[in-house]
Amino acid sequence: SQQGEEDPQALSIQEGENATMNCSYKTSINNLQWYRQNSGRGLVHLILIRSNEREKHSGRLRVTLDTSKKSSSLLITASRAADTASYFCATEENFGNEKLTFGTGTRLTIIP
Amino acid sequence: EPEVTQTPSHQVTQMGQEVILRCVPISNHLYFYWYRQILGQKVEFLVSFYNNEISEKSEIFDDQFSVERPDGSNFTLKIRSTKLEDSAMYFCASRKQGINEQFFGPGTRLTVL
Numbered sequence: 497s498q499q500g501e502e503d504p505q506a507l508s509i510q511e512g513e514n515a516t517m518n519c520s521y522k523t524s525i526n527n528l529q530w531y532r533q534n535s536g537r538g539l540v541h542l543i544l545i546r547s548n549e550r551e552k553h554s555g556r557l558r559v560t561l562d563t564s565k566k567s568s569s570l571l572i573t574a575s576r577a578a579d580t581a582s583y584f585c586a587t588e589e590n591f592g593n594e595k596l597t598f599g600t601g602t603r604l605t606i607i608p
Numbered sequence: 609e610p611e612v613t614q615t616p617s618h619q620v621t622q623m624g625q626e627v628i629l630r631c632v633p634i635s636n637h638l639y640f641y642w643y644r645q646i647l648g649q650k651v652e653f654l655v656s657f658y659n660n661e662i663s664e665k666s667e668i669f670d671d672q673f674s675v676e677r678p679d680g681s682n683f684t685l686k687i688r689s690t691k692l693e694d695s696a697m698y699f700c701a702s703r704k705q706g707i708n709e710q711f712f713g714p715g716t717r718l719t720v721l
Contacts (some may be wrong), residue, residue, distance in 0.1 A: 527708050538699060538714040539651065584651065584698060594639060595664055596710060598651040 501599055502585060508605040514574045517602040519585030526588045527559055530570050533582045575606045609633045612713035614700050620719045621690055629685045629716045631700030640683045641701040641710060642675065690720045
């Protein structure tokens with residue numbers, strides 16, 4: 497698979513449920529970031545986890561990182577209709593090489 | 609809260625024409641980027657810019673592309689002779705020194721006819 501593959505590609509859940517999205521990557525990374533994109537709009541930074549971190553929380557978001565498996569997961573708890581968006585992981589490969597390599601994204605739909 | 613702005617929001621051009629996409633990064637940011645997203649595809653890195661020069665560019669960023677910071681606030685992407693396959697959403701991003709988080713603008717949708 498390519499750098500930054502998310503699964504599932506699409507996810508529909510009921511409001512209030514938890515949503516989990518996964519991301520896999522291929523190279524060594526400095527950090528991994530998650531972004532949200534509402535339809536046709538810009539990218540909003542959600543959370544960053546460094547390569548020496550295993551878990552991070554921010555509000556209703558929980559991110560894990562397993563560098564041995566080159567994978568990350570994003571958990572959104574108690575989902576809301578406003579969480580409907582596409583979610584992308586993006587990796588920054590080496591310190592100083594600051595370009596972001598984005599994944600294919602997960603389209604999350606929250607059903608009210 | 610400061611944000612990255614981009615103009616225009618939508619640009620329609622004829623194949624072979626030159627276009628300039630404009631961005632105003634956040635004022636105290638020093639690193640600037642352009643990315644693009646072809647409809648339904650991944651966001652792809654084009655170029656990074658620091659200290660008035662390109663620090664890295666992708667294979668996509670060929671001789672038809674150029675970037676410039678003409679003054680203290682604007683950051684532009686020029687495509688000299690547009691092709692149909694340049695149709696995409698173009699995002700500008702910026703970040704502060706010492707911080708990894710990149711702040712993205714709302715994008716410019718470029719349509720090449």
